[in-house]
Amino acid sequence: MATRHTAYYEADDADKATRQANRRPRNDVPRKTAAEALDGESGVRGGRRLLVDTHRATTRVLRVAYPFLAEGGLGADGTYIGSDVFSGGSFVYDPWVLYQSRAITNPNVLLAGVIGSGKSSTSKALITRSIALGHKAYVPCDPKGEWTAVAEAMGGATIKLGPGLPARLNPLDAGRRPSTVASDEWQRIVWSRRRALLGTLAESTLGRPLAAVEHTALDLALETVSYHAAPTIPDVVVALFTPDRAFAERAGLRTTNLVDDGREVAHAIRRLVHGDLAGMFDGPSTTEFDPTLPMVTLDSSWLGSGGNDEVLRLTLACASSWLEAAVADPAGGNRYIVYDEGWRVMRDPALLRRMQEQWKLSRAWGVSNILIVHRLSDLAAVGDLGSEARALAEGLLADCSTRIMLRQEPDQLARTASLLGLTDVEIATIAKLPKGRALWRLPNRSFVVQLVRHTREVELFDTDARM
Ligand SMILES: Nc1ncnc2c1ncn2[C@@H]1O[C@H](COP(=O)(O)OP(=O)(O)OP(=O)(O)O)[C@@H](O)[C@H]1O
Ligand SMILES: [Mg+2]
Structure with a gap:
């Protein structure tokens, strides 16, 4: 005769559970009665008792025998x-x-x-x-x-x-160099982070992807300001409007070309210096990230x-x-x-x-x-x-x-x-x-x-x- 179901939850141990599941006689797992109970007649969540045999198993076994009722969860770690x-x-x-x-x-x-x-x-x-x-x-x-x-x-x-x-935050701040990163690698990381940000700002404000010549102008402007101890966005805007002759020559360009190439990017980024975002990102940080x-x-x-x-x-x-x-x-x-x-x-x-x-x-x-x-x-x-x-x-x-x-x-x-x-x-x-x-x-x-x-x-x- 079916008796009241009592399931004891034990620590979930994969090996133990598998061994136990294999060892148990078939009739020890009351599949039929449980399936009937889940069939809706007895109202699983309706508060009625389940008419299945008393038995003990791990949550790994129970969650398969009684889906939704004995969910093993994601463990207790977290x-x-x-x-x-x-x-x-x-x-x-x-x-x-x-x-x-x-x-x-x-x-x-x-x-x-x-x-x-x-x-x-x-x-x-x-x-x-x-x-x-x-x-x-x-x-x-x-x-x-x-x-x-x-x-x-x-x-x-x-x-x-x-x-x-x-x-005020200086988005070009280098941050602290992690002890695991070598100094020249860190410089490369900082350069590419700054470059990615300037590209995002310019593209966001212009509402279009940058042209190849604009990428060049931005690269050279960033290279120029990277020699400053703590470059800021206004430094980049100045470098875009008045490109450095030595950097331009090294890239095989004339400064007049560079000014034309970077003009729109310069105006786009200038919005952070003199536009509606002025005073927030246009100078040294007033707070340090802890x-x-x-x-x-x-x-x-x-x-x-x-x-x-x-x-x-x-x-x-x-x-x-x-x-x-x-x-x-x-x-x-x-x-x-x-x-x-x-x-x-x-x-x-x-x-x-x-x-x-x-x-x-x-x-x-x-x-x-x-x-x-x-x-x-x-x-x-x-x-x-x-x-x-x-x-x-x-x-x-x-x-x-x-x-x-x-x-x-x-x-x-x-x-x-x-x-x-x-x-x-x-x-x-x-x-x-x-x-x-x-x-x-x-x-x-x-x-x-x-x-x-x-x-x-x-x-x-x-x-x-x-x-
Ligand atoms: N479990 C809960 N029981 C009762 N009230 C809740 C519960 N969770 C949140 N609330 C209440 O519902 C209100 C809205 O919650 P919450 O601000 O988290 O919603 P939201 O989805 O982020 O809203 P929004 O779309 O406006 O950002 C809060 O005042 C919060 O206290
Ligand atoms: Mg919310």
Whole structure:
């Protein structure tokens, strides 16, 4: 006769579990009765008792015998997020641990959900809790300034950038040379970082890729200013408007040609010196990046750009270049880099190209990029089908092994399902998720997880105060 089911969870040990599973007599695993129970009649989640034999097995065996009821989870190594809605067990996540165990192929995370569904709260919980494990976090994109209080509570720092504010960053800062990198190699790294930034700024402002002659003009201007101890953006603008004769001759050019070639680039970059971004990136840094802090955020809510995302994008380009110097240090530990409201900066191919490079380097740098968007169609909205921007944005999705889906609007479900390869059950689930509950989708597994917050976190993560 069937008796009440009692499953004892034991430590998950692959060898032990396999041996046990092989050794048990067939009738010890109550497949038939369990299958009947799962068949809907007895209402698995309806609170009725399961009529199966009492037995004991490891979670590895149980999760196969009772799918959804005895989920083995992702292990206990990592940051506690909340409860697995189906199994009731704890859900723990750590991209670096999961990368090592090959559960994911890269540490990057895409987080999507409708307005107010709990995207920021989920990422804040993941990050603040993982600081206890020694991880660090940088938030270079915080257009609402909502990470400032979180950074303060964690003993981190916030840099507030905006017209008239005292903080100024020199995006051409070399940063600290890691002890493992030789001096001449470091010079090359710094040169290429500066060059990449100047190219991004020029292309972003001009709204088109640079011509070959403009690349040459920019190369020579950067080479000229690289002899300064701490070159700044105004130095580059001057070098573009008045090229150095010796450098021009060495490149087989006349200075008059160079002036013509670099004129548009010079005007584009000049915007950071005399235009609407003046005073933020046009001189020596007033603050030093402290890589030992657990959290550094960049509050761009003071930019006053309103609906103008272009200023935000240029700020992100400068700030992330400034951050890169610290991120590339192999001794810096594992770091999260969060792009909250990431959809606002994704319209620009030049910036997307830089983000894609960072995504590709994530494993080498020990970095997990977290991109927060409203819906997956934000990635398609960056450009027409076949455009470079769209290919780059959709490439970012492909490079995010973990996709955390909070509630999606009904008109987004079909697209989400096809991009992520979701099952019908998963689609039905994300259509009805309440606040703070998300589908965590990893390459071969998915979990529905309810974020569990401490009362202190509820206060700290609240973004409804003004409502
Ligand atoms: N698990 C939860 N239970 C109840 N309320 C929650 C939960 N998670 C978040 N909230 C609340 O919902 C509100 C919105 O959360 P949050 O700011 O994280 O959403 P969001 O998706 O980032 O919003 P936006 O699209 O505006 O950026 C916050 O005030 C937060 O306290
Ligand atoms: Mg948010």
